[in-house]
Amino acid sequence: MMQRLMSLLCLLVCSSAAMAQDKGWEQTLAAAKKEGSVVVVGSPDPVMRSDIIPKFTARYGIPVEFLAGRSSEIAQRLRTERGAGIYSVDVFLSGPDTTATVYYAEKMLDPLKPLLALPEVTDGGKWKKGKPWFVDPEERYVLRPFSSVSSLLFINTDFVKQSEIRSAKDLLNPKWRGKISTEDITTTGAGANLAARFYQQLGADFVKKLYIDQKTVGTRERRQFTDWLARGTQPICLNCREDDVRPLEKEGFKLQEIFELSDVAPGINGSPWMLSVANRGPHPNAAKVFVNWIAGKEGLEIYARGYGSATLRTDIDESYLSAGNVPKANVKYFDDTDWNWIVTGRHDYREKVWKLMKEAKK
Numbered sequence: 001m002m003q004r005l006m007s008l009l010c011l012l013v014c015s016s017a018a019m020a021q022d023k024g025w026e027q028t029l030a031a032a033k034k035e036g037s038v039v040v041v042g043s044p045d046p047v048m049r050s051d052i053i054p055k056f057t058a059r060y061g062i063p064v065e066f067l068a069g070r071s072s073e074i075a076q077r078l079r080t081e082r083g084a085g086i087y088s089v090d091v092f093l094s095g096p097d098t099t100a101t102v103y104y105a106e107k108m109l110d111p112l113k114p115l116l117a118l119p120e121v122t123d124g125g126k127w128k129k130g131k132p133w134f135v136d137p138e139e140r141y142v143l144r145p146f147s148s149v150s151s152l153l154f155i156n157t158d159f160v161k162q163s164e165i166r167s168a169k170d171l172l173n174p175k176w177r178g179k180i181s182t183e184d185i186t187t188t189g190a191g192a193n194l195a196a197r198f199y200q201q202l203g204a205d206f207v208k209k210l211y212i213d214q215k216t217v218g219t220r221e222r223r224q225f226t227d228w229l230a231r232g233t234q235p236i237c238l239n240c241r242e243d244d245v246r247p248l249e250k251e252g253f254k255l256q257e258i259f260e261l262s263d264v265a266p267g268i269n270g271s272p273w274m275l276s277v278a279n280r281g282p283h284p285n286a287a288k289v290f291v292n293w294i295a296g297k298e299g300l301e302i303y304a305r306g307y308g309s310a311t312l313r314t315d316i317d318e319s320y321l322s323a324g325n326v327p328k329a330n331v332k333y334f335d336d337t338d339w340n341w342i343v344t345g346r347h348d349y350r351e352k353v354w355k356l357m358k359e360a361k362k
Contacts (some may be wrong), residue, residue, distance in 0.1 A: 025117060029060065031285035037063045038286035042093035042273060044068040045243055047306025055302055056293055062286050067111075071098035071219070072188050078108065091290055093273040097188055099142055100342045103276060110279040111140040116290045120315075128312045132295070135274070135339050143275040145300055148325050148334055149259050150269040152194075152238075154245060157254040159235035166203060166261040171236065177214050181225035181234035184218040185211060186357060187198035188350070190239045191218065196349035197336060201264055204356060211353075212360045229255060242308035243272075259324040261332040268327055270337035272307050 032038075042048055045068075053064045067074060071094050083090055092103055103109050113134060116122050124131040128147075136142040155165060159179075164170060171180060183191030196293060199207045210216060217234055219225055220225075226244040228234040230253045245255050260266050277287050293299040301316045310318060310326050318326060327333060335341065 028117070028285050028288055032060070032062055032283070032289045033286075035062075035283040035286045037065050038090050038283050038290045039065045039067060039088060040091045040093060040280070040290065041067045041074055041089050043071070043095070045272060045307065046280060047243060048093075051302050051306050052294070056290065056299065059293065059298075060289055061339055063290060064290070070189070071095050074098075075102045079106075087278070087280040087282060089286035090283050091278045091294075092278060093294075095122065096191070096270055096274055096337045096342050097274075097346075099274045099276055100136075100339060101347070103278075104136055104141055105343075108278060109141045109276050110281075111138075112143055112277050112291060113140045113273065115277065115288045115291055116295065117288070118296060120297055121292055121295050126297075126313055126315055128314055133231065133312055135270075135337075137339070141276055143295060144270045144337065145275060145295055145311055145313070146270050146304070146309045147268050147312050147327060147337075148321075149327055149333070150267040150271070151242070151257045151324075152252055152261055152264060152267075153258050154237045154240045154361065155256050155258060156229055156231055156232050156235035157256050159232045162256060162258070165236070165258060165261070166262050168198065168206065170213060171259075172206075172209050176236060178217065179234055180210075180214060180216045180236045180238065181228050181240075182211070182216050182218050182237075182355065183222065183225070183239040184220045185353060186218070187220070189220075192350050192353060193346060195353045196346045197267070197350045198264075198336070199353055199356075200345065201334075204352065205355060208356055208360065210344070210355070221342055244304065246308060251320045255306070256324070257324065265334040267336050268333040269335070271309060272303070272339075334357075 057063055075098050122128055133144045135144045165333055183189050185191040185195045225237050226240050229237040230248045249255050281287050297315050300311050305320050306310045
């Protein structure tokens with residue numbers, strides 16, 4: 001009899017807690033709709049405008065104001081605004097460098113963890129790590145929702161055979177001089193990050209030969225080097241992105257993603273973004289709704305499918321991914337989004353790359 005009473009009491013308590021949670025969420029939704037919108041910062045990914053914004057707005061009736069651009073430029077804009085007492089942003093979907101070394105380091109963030117309210121987000125069983133993975137030192141501010149095997153480069157197989165690029169040193173073949181593109185390595189971003197990784201694993205001489213002697217072509221316009229890849233102008237691309245390349249593959253261009261080279265450790269990363277919330281944001285309730293949705297199954301699956309990344313959720317079908325994107329259990333990967341690597345190791349090696357480039361121009 002006592003056991004039945006205890007079970008009934010437990011059921012009543014759990015039911016009351018669930019009802020209170022539902023009521024609290026409904027209050028948040030109502031307040032979010034009154035705020036009128038949510039302002040989100042991110043890179044200019046087609047999936048954001050074509051899929052995420054329409055689906056979120058249809059689901060909750062809350063418009064999304066999307067501020068897209070290079071992370072370094074947006075960060076400087078926000079510094080200027082905040083210096084003038086203007087707080088215009090609610091949510092960051094930003095790369096690891098800017099998230100860690102600017103937004104977190106300069107105390108632009110509020111804790112995200114207390115805002116996660118929906119059971120499908122807070123339930124540890126829904127995550128491969130056994131919990132939502134907060135990667136900042138306090139484990140409260142920055143959520144990492146993705147972990148994919150990172151590509152090292154793309155090739156156009158009409159011009160480059162896969163057998164010709166089996167190691168990083170194969171890139172130094174004189175036949176590829178002027179035929180390799182990269183995102184500009186003289187500023188923060190994917191180009192400099194890969195150069196730093198090459199420096200760390202292969203040394204300064206390799207970096208000099210690749211980026212200087214091979215006359216690697218740099219640009220800050222990511223669509224530009226994707227176009228070069230497709231046309232064969234530069235049929236080897238070090239920093240092309242999956243979401244830019246995929247439509248071209250559907251059009252019939254023979255583009256191939258290379259995940260492994262014999263002389264470079266295989267890597268994983270948290271692309272396309274880390275999730276965090278701005279402090280003193282203008283729409284706190286709408287921000288709460290957005291972060292719970294984007295970290296949940298529906299929002300994260302839409303983004304992951306559109307971008308082509310593996311998530312850290314356990315309830316998302318990954319059949320849309322190429323086998324190369326999914327981390328293997330028995331492989332030790334170099335984590336290019338590890339927090340310590342971002343704030344110390346990569347920063348230091350990137351400085352070495354920049355010094356090397358400056359010396360080469362003298």
